[in-house]
Amino acid sequence: MKRKYELVYVVSPDATDAQIADLHAQVEAIAQRLGGVIEKTDNWGRRRLAYEIGPHKEGTYVLELIEGGGELMKEIDRRFKVTDLIIRHLVVRVDEEQTVIDRTRTKRSETSRRRRIARGLPPDRAPGEGQREIDDDRDDRFDMTEVER
Amino acid sequence: MNGGGKRSFGSGGGGGRGKPAHGAAAAQGKDGQRRPMFRRRKVCKFCAEKIDDINYKDTKLLMPFVPERAKILPRRISGTCAMHQRKLRTAIMRARQLALIPYTAE
Numbered sequence: 001m002k003r004k005y006e007l008v009y010v011v012s013p014d015a016t017d018a019q020i021a022d023l024h025a026q027v028e029a030i031a032q033r034l035g036g037v038i039e040k041t042d043n044w045g046r047r048r049l050a051y052e053i054g055p056h057k058e059g060t061y062v063l064e065l066i067e068g069g070g071e072l073m074k075e076i077d078r079r080f081k082v083t084d085l086i087i088r089h090l091v092v093r094v095d096e097e098q099t100v101i102d103r104t105r106t107k108r109s110e111t112s113r114r115r116r117i118a119r120g121l122p123p124d125r126a127p128g129e130g131q132r133e134i135d136d137d138r139d140d141r142f143d144m145t146e147v148e149r
Numbered sequence: 150m151n152g153g154g155k156r157s158f159g160s161g162g163g164g165g166r167g168k169p170a171h172g173a174a175a176a177q178g179k180d181g182q183r184r185p186m187f188r189r190r191k192v193c194k195f196c197a198e199k200i201d202d203i204n205y206k207d208t209k210l211l212m213p214f215v216p217e218r219a220k221i222l223p224r225r226i227s228g229t230c231a232m233h234q235r236k237l238r239t240a241i242m243r244a245r246q247l248a249l250i251p252y253t254a255e
Binding site: 008010050051053059061092101104105108 | 199202205206243247248252
């Protein structure tokens with residue numbers, strides 16, 4: 001069964017570009033060995049950490065979108081746990097959530113189309129028609145300034 | 150110097166007025182009323198803006214829900230609906246793991 005996973009790892013700021021590339025190559029090798037495919041790689045670059053992890057205050061974030069089985073992710077997880085260069089990593093399964101999101105989106109647009117047809121309007125909303133976009137100064141929403149108690 | 154102090158005090162009062170709850174709290178202390186001010190209806194941000202995907206990578210979206218102490222803002226204050234609060238919670242917890250969002254301040 002094919003599943004999609006997101007893997008984010010934070011590499012120590014002392015790591016060189018070559019070392020980061022090497023980590024990526026490691027992931028690729030494991031994926032290939034266990035029948036997975038890397039769909040996308042995204043390097044977010046150096047970012048400040050929200051809190052200090054050991055001696056580190058910064059880290060390089062890398063995101064990989066991997067298609068493969070659970071065994072593959074288990075192996076990557078195990079490998080990353082023992083790699084000193086990686087200070088944090090996170091594996092999240094994304095395919096199920098994505099289908100749910102897509103379903104709610106299509107459902108919403110379908111109901112709006114159905115209702116519009118029932119009202120005798122063209123199915124798609126023309127630009128500038130209908131409810132105006134939500135402004136940030138509309139005051140019935142939470143705006144972070146309100147503090148209770 | 151004295152004038153400067155007064156002015157700063159005045160501006161501080163103005164800032165307080167900008168936040169409705171501050172005024173409400175002060176009124177409550179003075180008059181002893183139970184519901185001194187009209188409370189605006191709260192709407193779930195994610196329902197209102199039709200945000201389907203609460204993602205842990207989207208720090209900009211999550212930050213308003215973790216105020217200064219970096220604790221997750223309760224539903225009774227933000228007005229988020231139960232479903233979205235649950236999703237928000239998992240997203241915040243994932244973001245914390247990756248040091249995108251702090252666990253606590255200081």
